[in-house]
Amino acid sequence: MSVTAATAPGRPSNTKTSNVITSSSSLNLNSIFDTTSPSGGSGAALVTPAPPRRPLGNGRNTNSSSGARHRPTPGTASTDPLSKSVVVALVEGRGLARGEIGMASFDIRNPELVLAQFPDNRMYTNTLMKLQVLDPHEILLPKTLFEANTMPQLINQLKQDMPSINVTSLPRKLFNENLGIQYVRQLCVPEYSSVETEVVNKYYALSATAALVHYVEVMQNVACTAHSIKVVFSTGEGVARIDSTTMHDLELLTNTVDPRSSVSLFGVLNHAKTPGGLRLLRVNMLQPPCDLDTIVLRQKAVQQILDKMVEKDMALESALPLKVAYSQLRGFYIQMNYTGCIPDLPDKFIKVSVTKTTISFTTDSLVGY
Secondary structure, eight states: OOOOOOOOOOOOOOOOOOSSOTTOOOEEEEEEESSSOOTTTTOOOEEEEOOOOOOOOSOOEEEOOOOOOOOGGGGGGOOOOGGEEEEEEEEEGGGGTHHHHHHHHEETTEEEEEEEEEEEEEETHHHHHHHHHHOOOOEEHHHHHHTOOHHHHHHHHHHHOOSSSSSEEEGGOOOOHHHHHHHHHHBBGGGGTHHHHHHTTTTHHHHHHHHHHHHHHTOEEEEEOOOBBEEEEEEOBBBBEEEEEEEEHTTTTSSSOTTTTOHHHHHOOOOSSSHHHHHHHHHHHHBOOOOEEEEEEEEHHHHHHHHHHHHHIIIIHHHHOOEEEETTTTTTEEEEEEOSSOOOOOOOOEEEEESSEEEEOOOOOOOOO
């Protein structure tokens, strides 16, 4: 894991006035984001990584002597090349707010800014699980953290579980909640503008956002259009959390026998064609929903897909009005309404049962499902 220090160029004053910045607050968007391209109404954003440039100011972006860069070990190798496009900023509360974590993440290839704020324990269990899901390329932390050594457990766990991730220290003054809410207002697409009311009092999430956007602007040299980034606040509710040990034992992402093999749950299910679809699959595998309404809705979606498959593959072929049904006793089976005479059925339909208005049967391909 590489630890680097980044020095910030001049920024607007950090003087705190309130948690909410009025629309008249000065922020030169032309120097931060390229506004030459029109913003998309659907929330799509143009994010173009420009050639890397040297940091502004007097500082240098160099590796520290205490954090040499490591090669990723086979057990922690990334499951796909598209996943390493996320930058995450972290900050922890001080004093009585110790243990309150603010997090902001930005995916350069799938422009989405996600904010989160949550309590954590001394082992930083929740933070590590979220980082496992995000699989970031780089993590941004306040420089004071390294000087005071206030989060040694998190840093040690990162070195152990994610040795390929670069950890960069930024000046503490960049973690400014006033700039954070200002960025949210001016970058968020209109469709998601309600997120402002959710995050306006999330001091640490906004602080992480300010540092993240500044770093993406200056160090990554990424240009975006204004009002074109999907900004969301993640509450972490309604999902199951899987720790890294369970993730490894269940072979969700990597094969325990051969880490380079694609024979894992992720490898078997991965037929995504876009970075956004691939990340959605990964998130739903590592944080599966436990909310009943969400599960039922997805079951209905699967049911509709199966119905369409039957209509396309069997109904058209046999010219019969077929649909798929399910019961705990029989599993998936095919059903057809009829009036009058019972039609002649193809030989591939087996286990036929007849009621007054319906005919139920199955096929060899559906047996056992």
